[in-house]
Amino acid sequence: MSEMLSLSGVTKTYNAGKPNEVEVLRGVDLTVSKGEIVGLIAPSGAGKSTLLHIAGLLDLPDGGTVQIAGQDMTGLGDRPRTAMRRAGVGFIYQFHHLLPEFTALDNVVLPQLANAVPEAEAAERALNLLNKVGVGKRAQHRPSALSGGEQQRVAFCRALANRPGLLLADEPTGNLDPETSALVFDVLMGLVRDEGLSALIATHNLELAAKMDRVVRLDQGRVVAV
Numbered sequence: 001m002s003e004m005l006s007l008s009g010v011t012k013t014y015n016a017g018k019p020n021e022v023e024v025l026r027g028v029d030l031t032v033s034k035g036e037i038v039g040l041i042a043p044s045g046a047g048k049s050t051l052l053h054i055a056g057l058l059d060l061p062d063g064g065t066v067q068i069a070g071q072d073m074t075g076l077g078d079r080p081r082t083a084m085r086r087a088g089v090g091f092i093y094q095f096h097h098l099l100p101e102f103t104a105l106d107n108v109v110l111p112q113l114a115n116a117v118p119e120a121e122a123a124e125r126a127l128n129l130l131n132k133v134g135v136g137k138r139a140q141h142r143p144s145a146l147s148g149g150e151q152q153r154v155a156f157c158r159a160l161a162n163r164p165g166l167l168l169a170d171e172p173t174g175n176l177d178p179e180t181s182a183l184v185f186d187v188l189m190g191l192v193r194d195e196g197l198s199a200l201i202a203t204h205n206l207e208l209a210a211k212m213d214r215v216v217r218l219d220q221g222r223v224v225a226v
């Protein structure tokens with residue numbers, strides 16, 4: 001089994017049967033192999049967040065199947081889905097969503113504690129990740145004391161804290177100026193490769209997309225190769 005993520009015939013319609021019905025996904029087929037980094041480009045409103053939320057088990061499709069690491073998630077109950085989401089999938093958003101009252105270090109430690117990792121081990125892992133992305137010296141600062149690029153790097157570490165096999169990212173550097181965005185994006189790519197992760201990364205930025213192993217486009221509710 002060499003596929004980390006496999007979506008097959010995934011459909012999603014909001015407000016089905018109502019006047020404000022929106023058919024967003026019309027049969028999405030998409031795979032991400034182990035260790036592969038796939039870029040997802042889509043015009044605004046095309047449904048990339050919907051797709052990422054379904055792939056990350058935050059939302060359910062109307063039809064089709066979602067497999068993660070060869071396991072079919074479609075028919076699973078809430079508990080095993082939540083367990084897989086917590087331990088198997090890392091999520092990065094355009095805005096970091098760090099907890100403002102906790103230090104950078106604690107933001108990376110906390111998801112591990114929720115996953116029953118002993119505190120000392122969690123702290124070591126967190127510091128190791130923060131060092132890798134160049135914010136180790138900022139470990140004891142709260143997010144408000146960090147620059148936008150630094151905050152986003154801490155968010156990368158948080159997403160990877162529990163060693164997920166799969167990383168999903170929705171415009172991970174979309175809120176940064178172009179220069180910082182390119183720099184921080186390279187940090188993310190380095191981290192993903194270093195950790196041997198599989199990743200699906202949505203971006204509007206074609207230059208960033210070109211750095212990935214393969215690029216697909218979400219078009220009219222389907223995924224097509226670029």
Ligand SMILES: Nc1ncnc2c1ncn2[C@@H]1O[C@H](COP(=O)(O)OP(=O)(O)OP(=O)(O)O)[C@@H](O)[C@H]1O
Nearest residue numbers: 014015022024042043044045046047048049050051
């Ligand atoms: N909960 C919802 N209820 C109804 N419609 C929704 C809901 N969520 C999203 N939509 C609609 O579905 C379509 C796709 O939304 P989605 O957020 O997935 O797009 P996107 O490609 O991520 O857009 P953007 O790049 O602008 O963030 C949009 O037309 C949006 O208005």
